[in-house]
Amino acid sequence: MSVFLSNWEIKSINLWLSKMHHYKDNSKSQRANKAKEILQLEHKMIGNGRNRIVYDLNNGYVLKVALTEWGIQSNKTEFKIYNHCPVDLREHLCLVKEDGHGWIIMKKMEIEVPDEIYNKELAQLKNKFLAAGIKPKDMWKSNMKLSNKGKITVVDYGNFIMY
Ligand SMILES: Nc1ncnc2c1ncn2[C@@H]1O[C@H](COP(=O)(O)OP(=O)(O)OP(=O)(O)O)[C@@H](O)[C@H]1O
Ligand SMILES: [Mg+2]
Incomplete structure (x- = not known):
């Protein structure tokens, strides 16, 4: 159901x-x-x-x-x-x-991540996941969108590894 x-x-x-x-x-x-x-x-x-x-x-x-x-x-x-x-x-x-x-x-998420935000925030976001014990993979722009609050949001995290 x-x-x-x-x-x-x-x-x-x-x-x-x-x-x-x-x-x-x-x-x-x-x-x-x-x-x-x-x-x-x-x-x-x-x-x-x-x-x-x-x-x-x-x-x-x-x-x-x-x-x-x-x-x-x-x-x-x-x-x-x-x-x-x-x-x-x-x-x-x-x-x-x-x-x-x-x-x-x-x-459904529709807003593309602007290059400027992607370039500036990607490394920090990866570290945030790593610090939480989650290995982020495939952090390409095609797998992300921008939230209404302007945050990078991963739409494809199927290859992430959570320990
Ligand atoms: N929540 C979403 N909102 C809008 N579009 C989405 C969403 N999730 C996925 N998509 C779109 O569909 C595409 C394919 O989805 P996704 O990346 O999850 O598939 P995949 O088969 O796991 O990808 P890959 O080939 O990287 O393994 C994405 O690149 C994106 O364009
Ligand atoms: Mg994908």
């Missing part, structure tokens, strides 16, 4: 997950296209990485569906880190609302 997804949508995600392994050697875009075709979700796709496809739920939230086994793991990692990190780091991690097998619901 989910607050954000219908039973039909969850069934559809499970169908994709059961077929996903056939496409593990495909390119990133081929895999996303195949997922899109099988998922048949009525939402707009707004992005994809190697491991997850991202849909806009049109209510301020996004749905990320795994494209690979690592994508399943990444979703689990984000759910765990968001819910167990120190409170003062939360504002730098995209809000997680719900998760299930192979999927996660996060707040």
Whole structure:
């Protein structure tokens, strides 16, 4: 059961997950296209990485569906880190609302991080994570957005390691 997804949508995600392994050697875009075709979700796709496809739920939230086994793991990692990190780091991690097998619901974030802020604050932010026992990985600009409060917020922390 989910607050954000219908039973039909969850069934559809499970169908994709059961077929996903056939496409593990495909390119990133081929895999996303195949997922899109099988998922048949009525939402707009707004992005994809190697491991997850991202849909806009049109209510301020996004749905990320795994494209690979690592994508399943990444979703689990984000759910765990968001819910167990120190409170003062939360504002730098995209809000997680719900998760299930192979999927996660996060707040939709739209503002690109200006170069100026990225260059000035990245090192300090990395140190803040390290000091909290969290190893930040893939801190590229494409994995971050700016919060309404002007804070750098990581939207892809699936590869972070929390000790
Ligand atoms: N919360 C969000 N709000 C808006 N856009 C998002 C959000 N999360 C992800 N995206 C967009 O979708 C893209 C893919 O998401 P994400 O980086 O989480 O996937 P991934 O497969 O884990 O990436 P990678 O290839 O780096 O492993 C992001 O680069 C970003 O453009
Ligand atoms: Mg990414």
